[in-house]
Amino acid sequence: MSAAGEPTFRQSVDILYNRAVAVMDLPPGLEQKIRVCNSTYTVRFGVRLRGKIETFTGYRSVHSEHMEPVKGGIRYAMSVNQDEVEALAALMTYKCALVEAPFGGSKGGLCLDPRDYDEHELEQITRRFAYELIKRDLINPSQNVPAPDMGTGEREMAWIADQYARMNTTDINARACVTGKPLNAGGIQGRVEATGRGVQYALREFFRHPEDKAKAGLSGDLDGKRVIVQGLGNVGSHAARFLSLEDGAKIIGIIERDGGLWNPEGIDVAAVQDWMRANGGVQGFPGATYDANGAVLLERDCDILVPAALEGVINLSNADRIRAPLIIEAANGPVTSGADEILRKKGCVIIPDMYANAGGVTVSYFEWVKNLSHIRFGRMQRRQEEARHQLLIDELERLSADKGLGWTLSPGFKEQYLKGADELELVRSGLDDTMRAAYQSMRETWHGRDDVTDLRMAAYIVAIDRVAKSYRAKGL
Numbered sequence: 430m431s432a433a434g435e436p437t438f439r440q441s442v443d444i445l446y447n448r449a450v451a452v453m454d455l456p457p458g459l460e461q462k463i464r465v466c467n468s469t470y471t472v473r474f475g476v477r478l479r480g481k482i483e484t485f486t487g488y489r490s491v492h493s494e495h496m497e498p499v500k501g502g503i504r505y506a507m508s509v510n511q512d513e514v515e516a517l518a519a520l521m522t523y524k525c526a527l528v529e530a531p532f533g534g535s536k537g538g539l540c541l542d543p544r545d546y547d548e549h550e551l552e553q554i555t556r557r558f559a560y561e562l563i564k565r566d567l568i569n570p571s572q573n574v575p576a577p578d579m580g581t582g583e584r585e586m587a588w589i590a591d592q593y594a595r596m597n598t599t600d601i602n603a604r605a606c607v608t609g610k611p612l613n614a615g616g617i618q619g620r621v622e623a624t625g626r627g628v629q630y631a632l633r634e635f636f637r638h639p640e641d642k643a644k645a646g647l648s649g650d651l652d653g654k655r656v657i658v659q660g661l662g663n664v665g666s667h668a669a670r671f672l673s674l675e676d677g678a679k680i681i682g683i684i685e686r687d688g689g690l691w692n693p694e695g696i697d698v699a700a701v702q703d704w705m706r707a708n709g710g711v712q713g714f715p716g717a718t719y720d721a722n723g724a725v726l727l728e729r730d731c732d733i734l735v736p737a738a739l740e741g742v743i744n745l746s747n748a749d750r751i752r753a754p755l756i757i758e759a760a761n762g763p764v765t766s767g768a769d770e771i772l773r774k775k776g777c778v779i780i781p782d783m784y785a786n787a788g789g790v791t792v793s794y795f796e797w798v799k800n801l802s803h804i805r806f807g808r809m810q811r812r813q814e815e816a817r818h819q820l821l822i823d824e825l826e827r828l829s830a831d832k833g834l835g836w837t838l839s840p841g842f843k844e845q846y847l848k849g850a851d852e853l854e855l856v857r858s859g860l861d862d863t864m865r866a867a868y869q870s871m872r873e874t875w876h877g878r879d880d881v882t883d884l885r886m887a888a889y890i891v892a893i894d895r896v897a898k899s900y901r902a903k904g905l
């Protein structure tokens with residue numbers, strides 16, 4: 430994916446890390462201790478499929494154990510390799526620190542194309558991979574808690590959870606061994622949409638700060654903003670739908686595996702998804718013009734570019750031609766370190782991956798807490814909250830009647846006010862709060878120091894500082 434002369438993904442993460450630590454005052458040696466990946470376990474295992482044994486290669490990398498469990502997704506893709514999982518594990522460390530999810534960083538991957546296998550075969554492969562990791566405590570509620578990533582979802586997480594429960598029959602916290610599970614297997618409301626929702630909350634927060642918008646030459650709010658989205662997977666599709674349906678943004682470009690769609694009037698994202706389900710790609714979608722070379726759409730004029738697919742898609746070969754004044758990295762590592770430098774010089778503002786896509790791990794954190802507490806969020810308070818609100822409404826109505834004031838509550842208010850929050854509302858509110866707080870800690874560093882030039886550098890500084898503090902507290 431990267432252009433010639435470009436560092437690898439892990440080197441790219443290290444370069445961006447080094448830029449930040451250069452302006453920090455870390456004790457000697459700690460800088461290196463935090464940067465390096467603690468361990469990477471490689472496993473090769475065989476599964477008998479269609480009458481013959483097929484060998485698969487998988488990884489689970491642990492970047493930092495300053496807090497345990499360590500956390501991070503498991504990816505199924507042909508491009509999975511050690512360098513990639515190590516880069517992604519490092520990003521998980523910084524991401525968790527930035528949003529104050531109490532985890533170290535980890536990542537896993539299996540080198541396969543999930544489209545080559547049917548459901549039963551994928552279950553066999555997943556269970557076998559999980560078995561290999563579980564027996565080494567690389568999946569464990571108190572040590573290492575995976576989650577979905579590219580090519581995996583609720584279904585795979587349910588298999589992993591079940592595999593763990595079979596191998597640990599007396600572990601009362603077995604369900605907390607993995608997050609991103611379906612609701613009926615111990616999942617939480619709002620986890621599937623969480624990363625896309627987090628992208629939306631991140632952009633809303635960015636647009637609340639006139640000074641920050643001005644740096645990108647933007648003003649106003651998200652209403653009418655022209656957005657190009659690369660990748661309509663779980664993250665890109667949710668982000669695009671929420672931004673267009675709830676914030677009035679216009680999705681003018683969509684880039685997918687088989688090409689790109691373009692319509693300056695805006696594209697109906699749900700309709701594109703229906704089309705893709707029926708036709709296997711975006712080609713032929715009636716509501717937009719199609720270009721077989723989707724990548725060129727990254728370079729078109731827009732207000733916000735949302736790379737939500739693979740790492741390294743904005744690199745030395747195209748960074749010069751990127752016109753978006755604001756990029757929000759919904760994917761992990763979509764902008765290489767070289768491209769980052771070019772874009773910075775052009776004045777482009779980048780909302781970095783470790784913040785922009787942290788919604789997933791944030792709601793994973795809520796799910797893990799739910800599993801450990803063995804109770805759904807809101808179950809104890811909801812009706813009590815409603816009863817207290819009812820008391821207030823009754824009192825207001827009584828006062829109004831007694832004094833002949835003739836007060837009437839505006840339509841809809843009573844209904845809205847009386848309704849106690851359910852799990853989904855609590856999850857969204859917790860996510861919103863997390864995204865706002867993390868943005869504010871980044872922007873304080875961004876604007877508060879002359880040597881901090883951009884949001885990515887600020888994000889690294891906030892994250893590394895927190896990791897360093899926990900190492901110091903541990904006495905290391």
Ligand code: GLU
Binds near residue numbers: 503574791
């Ligand atoms: N794979 C997601 C990420 O890159 C989620 C990780 C998690 O929930 O642990 O952030």
